[in-house]
Structures are given as structure tokens and as C-alpha cells.
Amino acid sequence: MFDGLKDKLNSFREDVEESTDADADAPEEADVDDPAESDVSTGSGDRTEATASPVEETGDDSSEPDDSTEPSTFQRAKAFATGRIIIEEEDLEDPLWDLEMALLESDVEMSVAERILETVRETMLGESRKQVETTGELVEAALHDALLDVIAVGQFDFEERIAEAEKPVTIVFTGVNGVGKTTTIAKLSEWLAERGYSSVLANGDTYRAGANEQIGEHADRLDRQLISHDQGGDPAAVIYDGIEYAQANDIDVVLGDTAGRLHTSDDLMAQLEKIDRVVDPDMTLFVDEAVAGQDAVNRAKEFNEAAAIDGAVLTKADADSSGGAAISIAYVTGKPILFLGTGQGYDDITRFDPEALVDSLLGKE
Template identity: 80%
Template sequence: MFDGLKDKLNDFRKDVEETTEKDSDAAADASDATATDAATGTPAADDAADAAATVDATSGPAEESDTDASAADESDPSTFQRAKAFATGRVIIEEEDLEDPLWNLEMALLESDVEMSVAEEILDTVRETMLGETRKQVETTGELVEEALHDALLDVIAVGQFDFEERIAEADKPVTIVFTGVNGVGKTTSIAKLSEWLADRGYSSVLANGDTYRAGANEQIREHADRLDRKLISHEQGGDPAAVIYDGLEYAKANDVDVVLGDTAGRLHTSDDLMSQLEKIDRVVDPDLTLFVDEAVAGQDAVTRAEEFNEAAEIDGTILTKADADSSGGAAISIAYVTGKPILFLGTGQGYDDIERFDPERLVDRLLGADET
């Protein structure tokens, strides 16, 4: 899952390591030169060597005094500062170390279908976290890069996260959940998967087929309902979707069912008539949660559609299907940040059990290679 993006993030880590190691070697040479000059009694070098060697016992390297600054090689202050840091056991990461690697990272994110504003946010966070950072020579630049990437990715991926199971447990029953999205992305199958996920946690559910436009929609969802032994509420083709889901809610109230799972017609975000139906469902049923469903492999298209659906009938979260087939990870990285609403589930296969709660921390670990499971 997301192997392509994982490789590109690892390339960025290597780029920064290579750049900073070259500059560290240069700093080491400068430090050696300073020490050599100090041994021969060069006054300015004596001052620089003294400054480089002075370390506060409790707080690390002493701050540079005005005298130290005047002793610096003004033709290349960066090298001098690096030499001082190196002499005191530290390495400084500067803008020049990050310029090319950050450019490469930006291109890698965009090529992985990460939305532009999201890519920029990640880059800004990495830059702010690392710029001017010092590390001990016993550490690795790769560790610093990994920490910066971890924080930057988590900031955009974890937007709006909430505990879905806790929300269901604490809500007044029945809980009504409406599913929206375009045709062919696995919306109806995701409803069946979520019904099974809820059953595994002790919650009963009824399916309501609000997809009254598509021929064969009743048969498709009925097949899932029969396999899972769930009650299905449906009307004739061409009926009012809001009325179907409302009937599902009334059935749940009368039969002590915990959750109503309401399907809707797959629609393009540009279809005004169908989008207005979502608004009507929202008014008539007032669902507790509206979930947007799309394919992880759709990348930037999924992000754009999520924005449009959120504007038509505010969504509460997203389910991404086919996550197991997605190497880019662009939708998983971008949707929460762009909509302000979390990804809640990932579809990872064809079986009813192939759905997992979305865990931002685990996804970041996967992307950075910390979780290889």
C-alpha cells in the first residue's frame, strides 16, 4: 500500500543526508584548518578555535560573542559557523542543504497526486522543522528528516480525526449514516462491509436503498443484505430516495435496530439534479453522519470530488476503497486536509472483512517504513 510514495519519501531522506554529509565534511576540513592555524599562533584562528572549543557544562555550546563574530571568516560565515558547530560535536542544517531535496520532494508529492496546497503545507512544515536545526554527530540526518516528515505528514493526514466507534456508542439510537459518491467506486459494497464491521462490535443495522435511479441497484444491495442476513428497505425504481431512507429510520426505531445505513445514487459532482437530492435527504432525514466514498486510486480526482460533495451536503468523513491497490497515496494524504473532514475507513479487498479503521499514525509509519506489516 502506497509503496510508490514510500519510495519517494525515502529518496528525500537520502537527498538531505547526502547534502548535509558533504557540508559536514567541509566543516570538518574547516575545523581542522582552524586547529592547525591555532597551533601556529594565528590570532584570528586562536579566537575561532577558542570559541569553537568553549562548551557550557550544562547547556551545550556557549553563544558566540561579538569578539567571536569579528573573528569569523566574513567571506564565508556559513563555513565558519559549521566549523564551530563541528568542533563542539554538532552539525547545522541550513537552507542550502534543503533547497534541492525540498524541490525534489515537492515534485514527488505532486507526481503522487498529492493536492498542491497539501504539498506546500508539508514542505513548509519540513522546512520550518529542520532549518537551522543542529544535530549531534552521533545522530543521523536521516533521523531528523524522518522526524520532520512524520510531523508534517501527520499534521495534514490527521485533520478532523475522531473515534468512529466511540461516536456510534455514545449516539442516541438509531444512528443514521448516509453514503455518497460517484458511480462505480464501491459505495454499496462499503455499506455491506461497514454493516459487518458494526456487527462484529455488537451493533445491529438495517440497509436502506436510496439509489432509486440506477437499474439493478435494488438487486445489488439485496444480494449483500441476503448474504449478511440484514433487513433491506427499498422502494420501486424512480422513487424518492429521501423517503426510502426515512422508512429505514422508522423501521429501525420500531425494531430496536442500532444503525441505519442509507445508500444513495452514484452521481457526478456536476449533476445538479442528483446533488439536490442529497440536499433533500439531508433536510428530511437529518442523518447523524454523511460519509463520502471514493477510490484511493482516483488520486486528485477523489480530492476534487470530495470538495464538491462536501459543499453540496456536508460530509463527516471519507471511506477510501481500493487502498490496497494504491501506490501513490495522494488521496489518503490530501482529502482530510482539503475538506477538513477525516478519512475514517480504508477498503483493502473484496471480502466483507476487508475494511479497516483509518489510523493516521499507522499510515505515516507505513510511509516512512516504520510499519512493514
């Protein structure tokens, strides 16, 4: 999963290593005074401190250490004298450009890519490392923090929220047609059952012919009750009936399907707003395909504006090599990815773990 992006992140790490290691192999370019060089050769810790005094007494402000991100001559000299290497802007310029292109090619949304680059730059610029350490470790740490910063936005414990909420908990699923929304409902029903929660399915997709039959097959296979109305009925009324059924039968969770709709369909989006207003669900989950990339990100924003979503589920994550949607959706909507669909079986759904995804992208799994 996301193998393409893994390769590109690894390339960035290698590029920065090459750039900084080239500087390490060329100490004559470090602009170090002769006294400092003699101190390094003697290995005297006392003389390392003494090196700083002549530099400071010159009265040359450009040699003074300062708070800017660009390392000064003094900082470079001191770093070299103590066996360290400072990562400079020129070391990052080309690798960061390549990383930006790699992220955009992987369908990472522009603002998200910019945030990642900004975090990596801020973390690494002016950073020093001992020559016995590897630049790759610094790059990996910077990438880890930058990726987690955008992926983990809004995360909450889904199961804990179910456990603590007043029953029945009503969850409405939205998204465009054909992304696996109905199958995701069936998978989540099974996921809940494995954790001791009962559920009822309510088919609010009264727009599409055959919708009752499709979700009905899942209900039969899973031995779940299905609440449905005839085609053309009021979707809000169907889901409301599902809530009443759950209250009367001590069912823990109501899983409400809705018609697949394009974010550009004003009538269907207005219908979604009505469901949100009448039913007042405890959670609204947006479902889309991970392989949809930038399209999924754009649709998530539109659906969130129509009826605020609480989280997202990405299907076909096992077939996505780019990872752009998984990285971008939480950051652009402020709402977390909660589950990944990874196959056709009812058990092929996993809780989304930002830390595990970042480790996987960085080859640490």
C-alpha cells in the same frame, strides 16, 4: 500499499543526508576563526565559551546570533566548535524541490504538498545535529510531523461516536457511481455487527436500474433487513422509512445508500441536498477509490459543499501505490478519512489510522 510514495520519501531523506554530510566532510568551509579551531583540537569545554567573546566584541552585527531562520556565522562557528552541524537552506533547496515533484506525481493536492514542504522546511532549517547522530533521524522526524499534520485533520473515534449517539444512528453514503459504495455499506454493516451493533440497510438509490437487486444480495448474505422502494421513488422517503423501521425494531444503525452521481450533475446533487435536509443524518460519509487520486480529492470537495460530509471511506486502498488521496482528502475538506477498503471480502475494511499510515510511509511499520 503506497509503495511508490514510500520510495520517494526515502529518496528525500537520502538526498538531505548526502547534502549535509558533504558539508560535514568539508569543515574548512565552516568559516571558523583560528582560535575556535584550536579549541576544538584541545577539546576544552571552557575554551568553547571563550570562542564566542571575540566574535561578539568585533561589533560586526552579521556575526551576532539572531532569530532569523538562516544560521549566522557565529552560529555556524559555535556549532562546529561543539561538534555539531547546522542544516542550511542550501542543504534543503534541491531535496525539497524533488520532494515537491514526488508529492505532486503521487497525486497529492497542491495546497497539501505546499503545507508539507513548509512544515519540513520550518522544522529543519537552522536545526543542528551532533555529528554522532544521523541527519536521516532529523529528516524522518520532520517528515513524520509534516505528514501527520495534513493526514490527521478532523480525526474522531468512529466507534465511540456510534456508542454515544442516540439510537438509531443514521449514516448516509455518497459518492460517484462505481466506486464500491454499496459494497462498503455491506462491509460496514458487518464491521458494526462484530462490535455488537445491529443495522438495517436502506436503498436510497432509486435512480439506477438493478440497484435494489445489488444491495439485496448483500442483505441476504449478511442476513440484514433491506428497506427499498420501486425505481424512481423518493430517496429521502426510503431512508426515512429505514429510520422508522429501526426505531420500531430497536436497530442501532441505519445505513442509507444513495445514487452514484457525478459532482457536476446538478439534479442529483440537489437530490442529495434534499436527503440531507429531510433525513438529517447523524453522519454522511463520502466514498471514493484511493486509486482515483486527484479526482477523488476534487470530488470530495464538491460533495462536501453539496451536503457537508463527516468523513470519507477510500476503497481499493490495497491497490494504490501513490497515496495522494489518502494524504490530501482530510486536509482539503477538513473532514477525516475513517475507513480503508482493502479487498473484496466483507471483513476487508479497516479503520484509518493516521499515525500507522505515516509510520508505514516512513518505513517504520
